[in-house]
Amino acid sequence: MIQQVDNPVLEVHDLTVSYDKKPVLWGIDLTIPKGSLVGIIGPNGAGKSTLIKSIMGLIPLGSGYTELFGASLDQVRNKVSYVPQRGSVDWDFPASVRDVVLMGRYGKLGLFRRPKKADHEAAMTALGQVSMELYVNRQISQLSGGQQQRVFLARALAQQADIYFLDEPFAGVDAATEEAIITLLRKMSEEGKTVIVVHHDLQSVETYFNWVIMLNTRLVASGPTSEVFNQRLLQETYGGKLTLLSEVGNLLKKGQFPNRETAP
Amino acid sequence: MNELYIIIAGSMVAISCGLLGCYLILRKMAMVGDAISHAVLPGIVIAFLLAGNRDSITMLLGAGLIGVFTTFLIEFLHRKGNLQSDASIGVTFTWLFALGVILISVYAGQVDLDQDCVLYGEIAYVPLDLWILRDGTNLGPRTLYVLSFVLLFVLIFIAVGYKELFLTTFDPAYAAAIGISATLWHYLLMGAVSFTTVAAFESVGAILVVALLIAPPATAYLLTDDLKKMLMITAGLGVVISTFGYYLAASIDASIAGAMSTVAGLLFALVFLFSPSHGLIFKTRTRNAIASSRATTD
Numbered sequence: 001m002i003q004q005v006d007n008p009v010l011e012v013h014d015l016t017v018s019y020d021k022k023p024v025l026w027g028i029d030l031t032i033p034k035g036s037l038v039g040i041i042g043p044n045g046a047g048k049s050t051l052i053k054s055i056m057g058l059i060p061l062g063s064g065y066t067e068l069f070g071a072s073l074d075q076v077r078n079k080v081s082y083v084p085q086r087g088s089v090d091w092d093f094p095a096s097v098r099d100v101v102l103m104g105r106y107g108k109l110g111l112f113r114r115p116k117k118a119d120h121e122a123a124m125t126a127l128g129q130v131s132m133e134l135y136v137n138r139q140i141s142q143l144s145g146g147q148q149q150r151v152f153l154a155r156a157l158a159q160q161a162d163i164y165f166l167d168e169p170f171a172g173v174d175a176a177t178e179e180a181i182i183t184l185l186r187k188m189s190e191e192g193k194t195v196i197v198v199h200h201d202l203q204s205v206e207t208y209f210n211w212v213i214m215l216n217t218r219l220v221a222s223g224p225t226s227e228v229f230n231q232r233l234l235q236e237t238y239g240g241k242l243t244l245l246s247e248v249g250n251l252l253k254k255g256q257f258p259n260r261e262t263a264p
Numbered sequence: 265m266n267e268l269y270i271i272i273a274g275s276m277v278a279i280s281c282g283l284l285g286c287y288l289i290l291r292k293m294a295m296v297g298d299a300i301s302h303a304v305l306p307g308i309v310i311a312f313l314l315a316g317n318r319d320s321i322t323m324l325l326g327a328g329l330i331g332v333f334t335t336f337l338i339e340f341l342h343r344k345g346n347l348q349s350d351a352s353i354g355v356t357f358t359w360l361f362a363l364g365v366i367l368i369s370v371y372a373g374q375v376d377l378d379q380d381c382v383l384y385g386e387i388a389y390v391p392l393d394l395w396i397l398r399d400g401t402n403l404g405p406r407t408l409y410v411l412s413f414v415l416l417f418v419l420i421f422i423a424v425g426y427k428e429l430f431l432t433t434f435d436p437a438y439a440a441a442i443g444i445s446a447t448l449w450h451y452l453l454m455g456a457v458s459f460t461t462v463a464a465f466e467s468v469g470a471i472l473v474v475a476l477l478i479a480p481p482a483t484a485y486l487l488t489d490d491l492k493k494m495l496m497i498t499a500g501l502g503v504v505i506s507t508f509g510y511y512l513a514a515s516i517d518a519s520i521a522g523a524m525s526t527v528a529g530l531l532f533a534l535v536f537l538f539s540p541s542h543g544l545i546f547k548t549r550t551r552n553a554i555a556s557s558r559a560t561t562d
Contacts, residue, residue, distance in 0.1 A: 056441045074443070082441040089435045093290065094491045103431050107442035112424060139489040159442070 001233065003223035005033040007070075009163055009194045010055070015064035017047070017054050023217060024050045028064070030213065030222040032196070037189040039199040039209035039225075043238050046216045048198045049085070052165040056082050068163060078108060081161035083152050085168050092141045097151050100140055101126055104158030119158075126157035129184055146177030153181060163194040171200065182208055205229055266391040269405050271510050273390045274524055276411040277464045278476045278502025280418045282484075284457050285477040286495055289485060290433050295350065296335065296454065297477035299357035300461045301470040303334040305364025313371060324462055331458030334360060335451065387468040387520050407467040414463045421456050422495070429453065430491060472521040479528035480505065483535045486542040501531060 008031035015028040025047040032038055040048045053059045055066045057073050069076050081104075104126065105119040115123075127133050130150040135143070143151065149169055156164055166185075170178050182204075185195045189210075199205065205212060205225065212229050214221040214237040221228040221237070281297070288294050304327035311326025334356055341352035395406040403409075422429065428449050432439045436446035457477075465473040484497035509524030516523075537544050 053437075058437055058440055077443045080441075082438060084435065084437045084441075088437060090290075093434050094485065094489045094494050095430075095434060096490065099430070099491075100434070103435070103438070104442075106427050106431055106439075106444060109427065111428070114427070141489060155438075 001221050001223055001228050002030060002219060003227070004029075004031045007034075008032055009034045009069055010196070011067045011070075012051075012055065013064050013066070015051075015054060015066065016062040017050055017059060018062050023062070025054065025215075026218050028215075028219045030219060032194060032211065032222075034194055035189055035192045036194055036196075036211040037185055037209050038194070038196040038211040038213060039205050040196065040213045040215060041199055041202065041205060041237070042215035042220075046237075048215055049167050051213075051215065052082070052167060052196065052198060056080070056165060078159075079162040081156040081159040081164045083156045083164070083166040083169060086145065086148050086152060086171070091143070091148060095140050096136070097127070097132065097138050097140060097143070098123065098136045100151055101136075101154045101158050104155040107159065122160065123154070123158050126154040127151075129157055130154045131180060144174075146173040149173050149177060149181070153184070161193075164188070164196065166195070166197045168198050168200060202234075267510060267514070269391040269408065270387055270520060271506050273387060273405070273407055273411055273468060274472075274506030274509065274520075275503045276408075276415045277468050277473065278480060278506050278524075279499045280411070280415045280460050281464060281473055281476040282480040282498040282502045283418055283422055283495055284453070284460055285481040286484070286491070286498055287429055287433055287453055288457065289478065289481050290491075291453075293349065293353075294478050294482075295353050296338065297457060297461055298474045299338065299353045300331045300334055300458050301465050301473055303357040303360035304328075304330045304458075304462055305361050306330060306367055307333075307364075309364055309367040309371070313367075324466065327462040327466075328459055330360065331462055332451075332455050335454035335458060339450070339454075387472065387524075390467065410463055410467060414460055418456065418460060421452075425449065425452065469521045472524055475525035475528050476502065476505070479525075479532050483528075483532045486532075486535050486539045489541070501528075505531065 010030075010032040012028050012030050015025055016023060017025040024045075028051065040051060042048050050059060054061055055068070055073075066073070068080055073080065098120075101123040102115050102119060105115055105122060109115065109119070124133060124136065127136060130153050132147065132150050132154060135147065135151075140148070140151065153166070153169065156166075169181055173181070185197070185208075189195050197209070199208070206229060209225050211223065212221065212225045213219070214228065214233055216237050216239070221233045285294070285297065288296055307326040307328075307330025308323050309326075310330075311322045314326075315322040337356045338349070338352045341347045341355065342349045345352070347355070390405050390407045393406050395403040395409065397403065428439075428444055431444060432446040432449040436450075439446045439449075461473055461477070480498045480501040481494070483501055484494045487497055488494050505524055505528045509527040510520060512518070512527060513520040513523035535543065538546070540546055
């Protein structure tokens with residue numbers, strides 16, 4: 001079930017992406033309304049990260065196009081922010097928390113200009129939103145996993161964008177950080193910002209997100225959580241992975257979901 | 265005066281190479297400098313064959329072009345060929361170097377050139393190659409002008425591109441997402457490394473260039489957790505290495521480049537053992553202290 005909306009903030013049209021001739025995403029067609037808090041779910045290798053990387057222009061597209069705010073990415077880059085997977089960078093890099101969060105301002109600054117007072121203030125505000133002000137001078141090599149994730153989120157917040165893409169922000173973080181992050185994302189969504197999250201934990205989907213994208217190379221479903229997050233579509237999404245399928249089915253019958261997506 | 269010229273030349277090479285080397289080791293591309301310094305051999309030979317003389321500008325141009333080509337080839341094999349970056353570095357520079365060796369042996373009769381004079385420029389000759397104007401005015405060693413220009417170029421490059429180099433080195437995907445091209449800055453950095461390596465090794469020799477690209481930044485990396493401080497420490501180390509290296513060579517009557525590289529290695533070893541934050545001894549001590557405090561509380 002794929003629900004399309006009028007005046008979407010994000011439109012993905014007929015998107016196909018492949019690595020080495022093997023399609024990772026096939027014919028994805030979806031639209032997302034403004035202010036949604038969206039969860040992208042699907043089994044490992046379903047193309048969840050690839051979907052947001054293609055929207056961010058990090059991967060060459062096989063076919064199709066994506067539009068943000070009815071324009072191409074290059075025209076609205078200042079309104080778009082991205083939080084890569086925490087494991088994608090070297091945390092032993094010689095940088096402080098302040099250095100990393102200020103990177104969120106680089107796109108607006110352009111070449112030749114150094115961060116000014118306003119940029120430092122924006123960085124501090126962003127750190128405040130993730131309760132990390134006290135760590136501003138800390139070296140990033142000394143942070144815990146949860147703190148690293150908060151710093152990455154703060155860097156995206158410092159961009160003061162209108163749409164945010166987060167790649168597995170809850171992977172390997174402590175419960176307190178997960179709670180803090182989801183509270184913040186809800187608040188952002190209430191303020192009319194659109195937040196799109198690659199997510200792994202089926203149990204929390206219903207409480208966290210008001211819109212769900214279910215992906216397994218093809219788009220299985222995209223719509224309000226209450227309408228699409230059901231047993232039939234979950235089976236279709238996770239289909240083929242039989243053990244997981246029956247597990248999900250059993251748990252659904254019991255009215256509860258597995259705590260973490262388990263590898264087949 | 266001569267010793268001062270040599271120390272200044274050594275320091276300028278050390279600072280230029282070291283500053284760029286900081287970015288190379290943080291990008292895990294430390295061996296690119298080594299690759300470039302060998303791969304440029306065919307460029308030098310071809311430039312010589314085309315121009316017919318050993319004018320250093322022609323040589324520099326030929327070497328520089330091949331240097332940039334080397335970095336393109338490494339990146340191409342890595343990206344499109346799905347080859348690991350160290351493997352693509354290894355394949356690229358060995359065959360380009362071999363091509364240079366073949367070119368030299370084929371044209372041996374016509375070429376007043378051998379690997380030694382191409383690869384092992386000699387820093388001791390710095391005071392001998394003077395820039396003398398037509399009217400006989402002596403402007404001092406020519407190399408110092410070349411190296412000052414290289415140093416100035418590197419300083420301007422890093423000052424202008426500091427933010428972009430910092431971000432694209434730390435997190436290229438995020439850089440691309442906010443509209444700063446990681447590929448563009450990769451090639452700009454590699455172009456700068458190529459140009460610096462070629463200009464520097466013509467005057468001071470390839471071995472010293474390779475040593476100074478990696479050893480001082482690696483030493484600085486163990487001393488600080490701040491990129492700006494790492495760059496400054498690297499520059500300071502460059503001057504120390506050049507000064508001590510010269511006097512070591514003078515006192516035991518040995519190769520200056522060899523002595524400077526040795527000092528660089530010794531400094532690294534010292535820091536590796538005794539660095540207050542990352543040193544082996546400090547780490548072992550902390551671990552033992554924690555272990556013994558646990559033993560007493562248990």
